[in-house]
Amino acid sequence: MQAEPIRRIAHLDMDAFYASVELLRYPQLKGLPVVIGGGRRREDDLLGRLAQAYPEQTWTQDDLAAIPLDFFPRLVGYTGRGVITTATYAARQFGVGSAMGLMKAAKLCPQAILLPVDFAQYRHYSQRFKSIISDIAPVMENRGVDEVYIDFTEVPGGQREGGRVLARLIQKAIFDDTGLTCSVGVAPNKLLAKMASEFNKPHGISVVLEGDLQPLIWPLACRKINGIGPKSDEKLQSHGIRTIGELAARDPDWLIAHFGNKTGTWLHHAAWGRDSRPVVTSSEPVSMSRETTFERDLHAVRDKAELGAVFTRLCEQVAQDLQRKGYVGKTIGIKLRFDDFSIVTRDHTLPHYTDSAQGIRAAAGQCLKRAPLAKRLRLLGVRVGSLISAQDAKLLPSPLETPPHDTNALLFPDD
DNA sequence: TCTGGGGTCCTAGGACCC
DNA sequence: TCTGGGGTCCTAGGACCC
Numbered sequence: 001m002q003a004e005p006i007r008r009i010a011h012l013d014m015d016a017f018y019a020s021v022e023l024l025r026y027p028q029l030k031g032l033p034v035v036i037g038g039g040r041r042r043e044d045d046l047l048g049r050l051a052q053a054y055p056e057q058t059w060t061q062d063d064l065a066a067i068p069l070d071f072f073p074r075l076v077g078y079t080g081r082g083v084i085t086t087a088t089y090a091a092r093q094f095g096v097g098s099a100m101g102l103m104k105a106a107k108l109c110p111q112a113i114l115l116p117v118d119f120a121q122y123r124h125y126s127q128r129f130k131s132i133i134s135d136i137a138p139v140m141e142n143r144g145v146d147e148v149y150i151d152f153t154e155v156p157g158g159q160r161e162g163g164r165v166l167a168r169l170i171q172k173a174i175f176d177d178t179g180l181t182c183s184v185g186v187a188p189n190k191l192l193a194k195m196a197s198e199f200n201k202p203h204g205i206s207v208v209l210e211g212d213l214q215p216l217i218w219p220l221a222c223r224k225i226n227g228i229g230p231k232s233d234e235k236l237q238s239h240g241i242r243t244i245g246e247l248a249a250r251d252p253d254w255l256i257a258h259f260g261n262k263t264g265t266w267l268h269h270a271a272w273g274r275d276s277r278p279v280v281t282s283s284e285p286v287s288m289s290r291e292t293t294f295e296r297d298l299h300a301v302r303d304k305a306e307l308g309a310v311f312t313r314l315c316e317q318v319a320q321d322l323q324r325k326g327y328v329g330k331t332i333g334i335k336l337r338f339d340d341f342s343i344v345t346r347d348h349t350l351p352h353y354t355d356s357a358q359g360i361r362a363a364a365g366q367c368l369k370r371a372p373l374a375k376r377l378r379l380l381g382v383r384v385g386s387l388i389s390a391q392d393a394k395l396l397p398s399p400l401e402t403p404p405h406d407t408n409a410l411l412f413p414d415d
Numbered sequence: 416t417c418t419g420g421g422g423t424c425c426t427a428g429g430a431c432c433c
Numbered sequence: 434t435c436t437g438g439g440g441t442c443c444t445a446g447g448a449c450c451c
Contacts, residue, residue: 037419038419081418081419082419083419083420084419085419085420085451098451099418099419100417101417101418101419103416103417104417104418106416107416117419143450143451144422144450144451145451146451147451226449226450227448227449227450228449229448229450230449231447231448231449232449260426262425263425285422286423286424287421287422287423288421288422289420289422290420290421291419291420292419292420293419293420331443331444333444341418343446343447344445344446345444345445345446346445347444347445348443348444349443349444379419379420381420381421383421420451421450421451422449422450422451423448423449423450424447424448424449424450425446425447425448425449426445426447426448427444427445428443428444428445429442430441430442430444431440431441431443432439432440432441432442433438433439
């Protein structure tokens with residue numbers, strides 16, 4: 001009789017992904033503190049600056065690696081509302097890291113090189129490393145641009161050394177093709193694999209087996225559990241629970257009493273390393289949105305024109321996104337962030353599905369009328385939810401849009 | 416010198432229907 | 434006078450993740 005294969009799930013996380021992709025283009029930055037973020041500013045268009053300094057020459061993408069270091073903009077003197085999306089390991093030495101405001105980072109490491117984000121480039125490398133993985137191990141779940149879960153269970157060789165051999169193979173295949181490194185954790189499930197991938201960063205492999213729960217997982221802070229954020233962690237700490245082991249020691253009924261049935265039960269299972277979620281290879285989007293933070297806070301009345309223009313543009317962008325990806329939605333929503341960082345949302349569900357900028361703009365405009373507008377606005381967002389594919393929408397009994405009045409249909413109803 | 420943008424999922428109350 | 438309960442959809446807010 002054939003033995004049941006042991007479930008082996010991997011979590012693969014690219015190391016400092018955005019920054020590492022930039023380093024492929026600008027190898028001269030290797031080992032230096034580099035920070036990706038900001039965006040908005042165009043003065044860091046390097047080829048443009050190069051052309052300005054040496055107008056007699058033509059500069060192409062092939063010359064990027066030759067750009068001298070002093071052409072790169074530094075963090076020093078940065079003003080604006082941007083945040084760091086990724087920092088190189090050299091930059092992290094200075095205490096800067098993801099989600100930190102660039103102005104704060106400029107204080108900590110003024111000499112760091114600042115590069116704007118280039119999503120097209122990251123998406124390209126994202127597709128490349130993911131296709132390498134799925135060629136080797138087809139059961140792969142996307143978790144954003146730089147992360148995936150992989151089910152090793154049924155992959156030939158996936159059981160050798162608890163998954164380490166296959167992890168090594170994938171790591172090498174990605175590096176050989178892209179020059180990028182990643183970290184992999186292999187464990188009995190997604191929860192533990194996710195934690196394991198962090199053990200040996202960068203360019204590490206960690207294997208967690210059933211028996212490793214107590215020595216490897218229980219000493220960790222609860223915050224290391226994917227799903228326990230700052231709020232839950234604070235609440236746990238207020239009850240004297242700091243480590244996963246301390247969480248595991250609590251009676252499940254006590255957890256349910258304090259965190260509710262669902263969360264309480266989940267916390268208990270998580271602490272005991274139990275997680276039966278499958279690796280899901282495909283999923284449908286639930287919503288699409290566009291939002292923007294203004295350079296300065298805007299006043300609903302005084303900056304009405306500017307606000308209106310941004311509002312319309314956001315609606316057009318969401319509509320474009322929907323159309324490009326082939327979806328329609330019927331719940332239109334807005335999001336406002338005020339100068340005090342409080343957030344208000346309003347939404348409205350239409351009787352029909354839409355992907356038109358005008359339709360979205362009209363519904364979003366109605367939502368805006370229901371929102372409080374006394375405080376200054378920092379951010380405005382537009383969202384379309386309750387999505388279905390445009391194909392499926394065609395099969396619906398109710399029309400996609402309110403149809404134009406067609407007199408012929410009335411005259412010839414059976415045609 | 417505070418704090419981006421794009422998502423998912425959950426909760427909770429109210430409307431409405433059976 | 435009294436009085437159910439379940440199910441679904443909608444809306445608003447919030448936690449969390451990458």
